[in-house]
Amino acid sequence: MAWKTLDDMDMAGKTVLLRVDINVPVEEGRVTDATRIDKIVPTVRDILAKGGKPVLLAHFGRPKGKPDPAMSLAVTLPALEAALGQPVRFAGDCVGETAAAAVAALAPGEVLLLENTRFHAGEEKNDPALAQAMADLGDVYVNDAFSAAHRAHASTEGLARLLPACAGRLMEAELKALEAALGTPERPVVAVVGGAKVSTKLDLLGNLLGKVDHLVIGGGMANTFLVAQGIEVGKSLAERDMADTARAILDKAGAAGCTIHLPLDIVVAREFKAGAPCETVAAGACPPDAMILDAGPETVAAITRTFAACRTLIWNGPLGAFEIAPFDTATNAAAKAAADLTAEGRLVSVAGGGDTVAALNKSGAAASFTFISTAGGAFLEWMEGKDLPGVAALMT
Known part of the structure; x- marks a missing residue:
């Protein structure tokens, strides 16, 4: 398969839009199973090691294309911080002025999580304008969400075509395993x-x-x-x-x-x-x-x-x-x-x-x-x- 990995990308000083799947189970305001969060840690750490600034894009639940406080990704912050062993910044939107200001304020070594991509109706419609608004925030795109790869959404498909793109470590592992099982x-x-x-x-x-x-x-x-x-x-x-x-x-x-x-x-x-x-x-x-x-x-x-x-x-x-x-x-x-x-x-x-x-x-x-x-x-x-x-x- 001809796809790039983190090893093929120059990330020094660049903002890296990292699509992850942290759609984790939550009860009474806390994450009850952080398995999906734990699995993205190697990719985040490798981006940081390469001098990149990771900006996480993710969906959470089914808010039907509009903001819903009950489905805010803010609930995942404690589990994210525990898994990464460092603070994680949060922005209340994944595009626009709020997101842009949070990205601009991100210092080397820091990690930023943007709000639920499905708070925008254009996400599941793979709206080119939404994908472009996301692309405007970063320099490089990394997809580490194989579990969402069967959906042609703005943050999984549209965005990948607008920036230099590659697979994260989890995506890389999935693709290699699948190729070994049915490809060759x-x-x-x-x-x-x-x-x-x-x-x-x-x-x-x-x-x-x-x-x-x-x-x-x-x-x-x-x-x-x-x-x-x-x-x-x-x-x-x-x-x-x-x-x-x-x-x-x-x-x-x-x-x-x-x-x-x-x-x-x-x-x-x-x-x-x-x-x-x-x-x-x-x-x-x-x-x-x-x-x-x-x-x-x-x-x-x-x-x-x-x-x-x-x-x-x-x-x-x-x-x-x-x-x-x-x-x-x-x-x-x-x-x-x-x-x-x-x-x-x-x-x-x-x-x-x-x-x-x-x-x-x-x-x-x-x-x-x-x-x-x-x-x-x-x-x-x-x-x-x-x-x-x-x-x-x-x-x-």
Whole structure:
């Protein structure tokens, strides 16, 4: 990929407009999870080390294009200052006289946070005038918000085309990991795709079939594929109206030389609650009054063998109802197997998506994966093969 990084930019004495994602959870006026804030620290520090003056641009919540005190970025200041280990200045607007005066007053070594970009209706409309007003504040543009890169907004796409632009450290890490997973991966490649519904992941499955050697389908999605093969799934979640689509996916996989892996055995229960009585049966033996809530040990063993035979793993979605024990067993076991292979240097493992991150964190395996993307929608759209406007704008 032809995009610049911080290493390619001269920032000495320059004002650097840094687009970040610090859209963090807040309760009772305080940040409850500063993970996203912690992740931008390396970029901010590198800009400071290169003699640049970082001016942070970010969105927060959905204020619908007008100022809303309840969605002011001022609430993030204590967490930002704690993460950076220094005071952070704040301006009550991201453009205009207020922003310009704050930028002009910024001394070397200081950091400035501008108010919520979505307080302006032109942000989500990618209004050229708003993008230009932002550009007028700085000399260099750095995008470190991969999680917002699938949106063509003024601060993510329009602004990148008006100033010398590059990727920040977090964006750089995301792009390198994604390129290693699907761009030019070490083969064979296996993808795990789980979740409730096939209908929400058609684009994803369609793109992966031509790019991976093995596709493991789990969660409620797997039930739909079982139904498509004439297998009864009792009271399980399944999109029976998607059976023809599932069969078409199986046919396309065969033509593309991609092996699809479905459950061989299943864990079933009569109710979905913690500690509910359950049993393991063959995939084709779900009782009429039961529901499939997890993959069984034979399935996990087969998945583990597939992982061991591959060099690259892409993971999106759990294998079962991981939120409640014991139906997290398959996801936890497969995740541990992937983590162990990664730690041994035998597998490059990249995972992303909200439920995926939660499941891998819950399993304790996340720390050993090569890369865990917290980007959500942007990660999914990349897996679907779609162009991300915020990334495309950085291409040289």
